[in-house]
Amino acid sequence: MENQNDKPIKKDRTVLVISAVIAAVFVIASILAPTGMNTIINGLFSSITTNFGWFYLVSVALFIVAVVVFTIGPWGKIKLGKDDDKPEFTNFQWFAMLFGGGMGIGLVFWSVSEPMMDYLSPPVADAGTAAAMAEAMRLTFFHWGFSPWAIFAIGGLGLAYFQFRKGERFLISSAFKPILGDRIYGPIGKAIDILAVFATIFGVATSLGLGANQIATGLNFIFGIKSSSFMIAVIIAIITVIFTLATVSGLKKGMQLVANAKIWLSIGFMVFIFIFGGCVAILNGFTTTFGSYIQNFIGQTFWMGNIKWLDSWTIFYWAWWIAWAPFVGQFVARVSKGRTVREYLLAVTLLPSGFSLIWIAIYGGAAFNIDAVTNGAIQAAVNQDYTTGLFALLQQLPLYSITSILSIVLIIACFIGAANSATYVLAMLTSGGDMDPSKKSRAGWGIAQGAVTIALILASGTSALKALQTASIAAAFPYTFVMLFMCYSIFKALKEDYNEGKLKLPQLEIKTETEPIEKEIISEK
Numbered sequence: 001m002e003n004q005n006d007k008p009i010k011k012d013r014t015v016l017v018i019s020a021v022i023a024a025v026f027v028i029a030s031i032l033a034p035t036g037m038n039t040i041i042n043g044l045f046s047s048i049t050t051n052f053g054w055f056y057l058v059s060v061a062l063f064i065v066a067v068v069v070f071t072i073g074p075w076g077k078i079k080l081g082k083d084d085d086k087p088e089f090t091n092f093q094w095f096a097m098l099f100g101g102g103m104g105i106g107l108v109f110w111s112v113s114e115p116m117m118d119y120l121s122p123p124v125a126d127a128g129t130a131a132a133m134a135e136a137m138r139l140t141f142f143h144w145g146f147s148p149w150a151i152f153a154i155g156g157l158g159l160a161y162f163q164f165r166k167g168e169r170f171l172i173s174s175a176f177k178p179i180l181g182d183r184i185y186g187p188i189g190k191a192i193d194i195l196a197v198f199a200t201i202f203g204v205a206t207s208l209g210l211g212a213n214q215i216a217t218g219l220n221f222i223f224g225i226k227s228s229s230f231m232i233a234v235i236i237a238i239i240t241v242i243f244t245l246a247t248v249s250g251l252k253k254g255m256q257l258v259a260n261a262k263i264w265l266s267i268g269f270m271v272f273i274f275i276f277g278g279c280v281a282i283l284n285g286f287t288t289t290f291g292s293y294i295q296n297f298i299g300q301t302f303w304m305g306n307i308k309w310l311d312s313w314t315i316f317y318w319a320w321w322i323a324w325a326p327f328v329g330q331f332v333a334r335v336s337k338g339r340t341v342r343e344y345l346l347a348v349t350l351l352p353s354g355f356s357l358i359w360i361a362i363y364g365g366a367a368f369n370i371d372a373v374t375n376g377a378i379q380a381a382v383n384q385d386y387t388t389g390l391f392a393l394l395q396q397l398p399l400y401s402i403t404s405i406l407s408i409v410l411i412i413a414c415f416i417g418a419a420n421s422a423t424y425v426l427a428m429l430t431s432g433g434d435m436d437p438s439k440k441s442r443a444g445w446g447i448a449q450g451a452v453t454i455a456l457i458l459a460s461g462t463s464a465l466k467a468l469q470t471a472s473i474a475a476a477f478p479y480t481f482v483m484l485f486m487c488y489s490i491f492k493a494l495k496e497d498y499n500e501g502k503l504k505l506p507q508l509e510i511k512t513e514t515e516p517i518e519k520e521i522i523s524e525k
Contacts, residue, residue: 014190016430016441019197023448030455037459038467045470048477049311054304056318059480060147061301066487067150067345070157075494076342078501080157080333081164087338096263097335098352104262104414105211106320107144107356108407111363112389114140116382118313119368123306134292137285137364141293142300143314144356146349148321153348154483155329156336158490160344164337165497169433172196172326176485178492195479196326197429202475203323204422205453206468211415212236212453215408217387222404233454239412240450243419248439248446262413269403269410270362276397277366285368286361293357316469319476325483330425334435341494363393370396423449 030037070076079085089097118136125131158175168174173189180188212235216227225231274282304310336344367389371378374396381392394403426445427437456467 012190012432015193015197015432018190018194019201019426019430020444020448022194022198023201023452027451027455030459034459041459041467041470044474045311048473049315052477053307053310053315056315056322056476056480057302057304059322059484060151060318062484062487063154064147064150064301066491067153067349070490070494071342071345073494075498076340076345078161078341078494078497079165079338080160080336080341080344081338085164085338087336089335094335094347095351096259098332098348104266104417105207105214105411107359108390108411108414109210109214109387110140110144111360112367112378112393113382113386114143114313115360115364116367116371116379116389117386120379120383121309123309123313133368134288137289137360137368138292138296139300139313140360140364141289141357142297143317144360145293145353146297147301148317148324149349149353151318151321151325151483152328152332153345154487154490155325156331156333156348157329157341157344158486159329160333160336160339161341161490161493163333163433166493170330170334170428170435171433172329172429172482172486174433176489178496179485179489192482193429195482197426199323199325199475199479200327200422200426200429201449201452202471203320204327204418204449205456206320206323206472207418208236208239208415208449208453209457209468211411211418212239212457214387214390215411215415217385218391218404218408218411221388221391222408229457232457236450236454236457239415240419240446243416243423244443244446244450248442259417262410262417265406265410265413266359269407270359272399272403273366273393273397274362277362277393278369281369282362282365285365286358289361290357312469316473319473320469322476322480322483323472326429326479327422327425330428331421363390367393419446419449 087094115133115136118139119132120127122132122135123139125135159170159172162168162174162177163170166174166177168177168184171189171193172195173180173184173192176184176189176192183189184192209232212232213227215235216225216232219225219231220227332348336348339347367378370393377396378389378392382389390407391404394400394407397403423442423446424437426449427441428434430445431437431441456471459467
């Protein structure tokens with residue numbers, strides 16, 4: 001593999017070895033000393049959220065500002081690739097993969113439960129009131145809207161620009177070439193890539209843990225199979241085998257098949273719930289909530305009025321999205337070659353977030369509508385066990401015997417899709433940026449992802465959600481600094497690229513204007 005200066009880059013296993021050791025130590029410690037690990041997890045959560053909650057809020061605000069600046073600036077027309085490169089995928093294929101690399105499991109898990117939980121315990125309004133319902137929907141929009149996709153867009157922009165336009169390796173460290181120079185090939189660059197691997201492992205473990213938890217709850221809700229930490233661990237182990245085999249089969253075969261299944265199942269459920277969940281109420285709710293979301297966006301971004309609530313929700317979400325940024329960024333960059341900077345940023349921030357807002361409006365709106373009709377059936381189920389929200393909603397709609405099974409299939413598809421993407425990216429990060437990593441590497445990281453998630457579940461027992469939250473927050477903390485410096489590095493590179501283009505332009509114009517004159521002189525002679 002070569003960089004833009006044609007300097008050979010030696011294959012180095014440092015990132016792979018150190019990352020694998022970190023994962024192995026965590027798994028072994030969780031198995032041998034689960035109580036001690038649980039104590040450490042609780043201590044980390046308390047320390048970071050108490051002292052650095054503000055840091056996550058300010059950082060995400062800066063990422064949003066960076067996206068706006070890069071989009072509206074004159075450098076937005078710079079292509080992520082050579083000037084004559086064309087996009088590899090159609091717009092529909094591109095959008096499907098953008099969403100597929102993002103928040104599948106989380107949306108299915110939280111789209112009913114989060115609005116209901118905020119309705120029952122809102123940060124500002126009185127619980128159980130119309131004001132609490134409006135606040136709950138607005139906050140859910142806020143957590144799943146433009147902010148997370150701005151984070152992902154920044155994570156992928158540096159990768160796509162430096163790999164496709166500058167010929168650098170497909171690594172997070174490559175985005176720091178303008179400020180670090182050739183040091184990106186040394187210890188500093190390796191440290192950046194190790195932090196990216198660390199964040200990815202634990203950020204994705206959170207998603208896989210939530211997905212397995214919901215599958216176990218669904219099996220209990222539908223078939224009466226008792227849910228437990230051991231059952232969740234078994235589910236993770238089984239699906240780990242499935243997604244590892246899918247990942248090993250290759251990007252286009254396994255991953256595309258899962259992505260297609262997930263997209264069409266998702267659309268099918270959205271249409272079904274929209275029709276039978278009260279379409280007029282959903283549309284009214286979406287219109288009002290979207291307006292409120294836009295109106296309160298800046299204030300909510302910096303709001304710290306209820307620290308306890310923020311620790312459990314907004315700060316957790318922001319840390320979770322930052323932990324996801326290395327792998328989602330790698331994935332969206334991988335499929336965006338040939339797009340301009342402006343086209344890429346608009347698509348990555350607006351299209352998937354718009355899909356997410358429509359999803360939440362349908363699921364959350366239907367949940368509130370059906371809850372009112374059934375005298376509180378949905379809120380009663382969520383209050384007892386928040387993981388049952390989706391199944392409690394489907395139970396009140398037609399064809400439950402079919403939709404309940406399909407919902408499990410959808411969760412599994414989302415589970416496999418997220419794990420597929422993360423495993424592929426982990427293999428790239430630890431293989432020197434190889435965009436077609438070996439099957440052995442992919443298989444190894446597939447097994448590692450499952451093992452880390454199982455370790456988190458077994459170490460935390462009944463406090464699984466808190467353990468998963470803490471894993472994301474702790475992993476995202478150092479990587480947040482990486483992303484902040486990445487914004488500056490991208491800005492510097494784009495500015496230099498744009499200025500170089502301006503300097504070349506007059507020279508081309510001079511040649512064009514003088515050519516006819518030279519021809520006339522020659523003809524006269």
